[in-house]
Amino acid sequence: xxxxxxxxxxxxxxxxxxxxxxxxxxxxxxxxxxxxxxxxxxxxxxxxxxxxxxxxxxxxxxxxxxxxxxxxxxxxxxxxxxxxxxxxxxxxxxxxxxxxxxxxxxxxxxxx
Amino acid sequence: xxxxxxxxxxxxxxxxxxxxxxxxxxxxxxxxxxxxxxxxxxxxxxxxxxxxxxxxxxxxxxxxxxxxxxxxxxxxxxxxxxxxxxxxxxxxxxxxxxxxxxxxxxxxxxxxxxx
Numbered sequence: 001x002x003x004x005x006x007x008x009x010x011x012x013x014x015x016x017x018x019x020x021x022x023x024x025x026x027x028x029x030x031x032x033x034x035x036x037x038x039x040x041x042x043x044x045x046x047x048x049x050x051x052x053x054x055x056x057x058x059x060x061x062x063x064x065x066x067x068x069x070x071x072x073x074x075x076x077x078x079x080x081x082x083x084x085x086x087x088x089x090x091x092x093x094x095x096x097x098x099x100x101x102x103x104x105x106x107x108x109x110x111x112x
Numbered sequence: 113x114x115x116x117x118x119x120x121x122x123x124x125x126x127x128x129x130x131x132x133x134x135x136x137x138x139x140x141x142x143x144x145x146x147x148x149x150x151x152x153x154x155x156x157x158x159x160x161x162x163x164x165x166x167x168x169x170x171x172x173x174x175x176x177x178x179x180x181x182x183x184x185x186x187x188x189x190x191x192x193x194x195x196x197x198x199x200x201x202x203x204x205x206x207x208x209x210x211x212x213x214x215x216x217x218x219x220x221x222x223x224x225x226x227x
Contacts (some may be wrong), residue, residue: 032213043202043218096213099168102155
């Protein structure tokens with residue numbers, strides 16, 4: 001069953017194109033940031049993380065960019081595939097508290 | 113290595129009842145966090161346990177409580193259920209002892225419906 005908001009911002013991309021999902025975080029003191037992917041009926045799945053002493057980190061087909069000046073985080077997905085269709089959440093953490101603060105999410109739809 | 117497991121996956125309760133949800137973390141992980149996910153409020157932090165102690169707490173009423181056992185398994189309890197408690201309850205585990213926050217890995221969640 002549907003487990004996330006029904007009125008999320010949606011990004012629709014063509015299969016094979018690159019996707020960029022943006023997130024504005026709330027606390028300038030946050031020092032650890034994570035991107036999660038959530039498919040319908042499942043729990044959030046870890047994609048990539050970044051600490052505040054970095055501004056860019058790359059994984060397999062994914063890149064996270066951190067701009068602390070404007071409190072902005074982005075997730076870039078290269079060569080987007082149908083399996084990438086999901087809701088994507090950014091999360092921030094402050095002072096190693098283990099309390100993640102989540103953004104509201106973005107729905108990514110990949111058109112074949 | 114097995115992931116985070118949560119039981120039961122689905123629950124239906126009526127107002128006023130209480131419920132207990134269970135979470136088994138990834139082997140070796142000692143930190144367990146609980147989150148509530150609803151369409152209106154999104155993902156919200158409930159609490160985090162480490163070495164059988166509540167280490168962090170979110171802004172939920174006292175009806176929401178939890179505990180952690182010596183094997184790091186955790187339970188959360190909701191008493192006097194209200195309709196607004198209907199949600200997906202997610203558990204996440206992490207090492208918890210790295211000196212700074214480390215990645216939290218989520219289970220599939222327990223879908224609670226309060227009638």
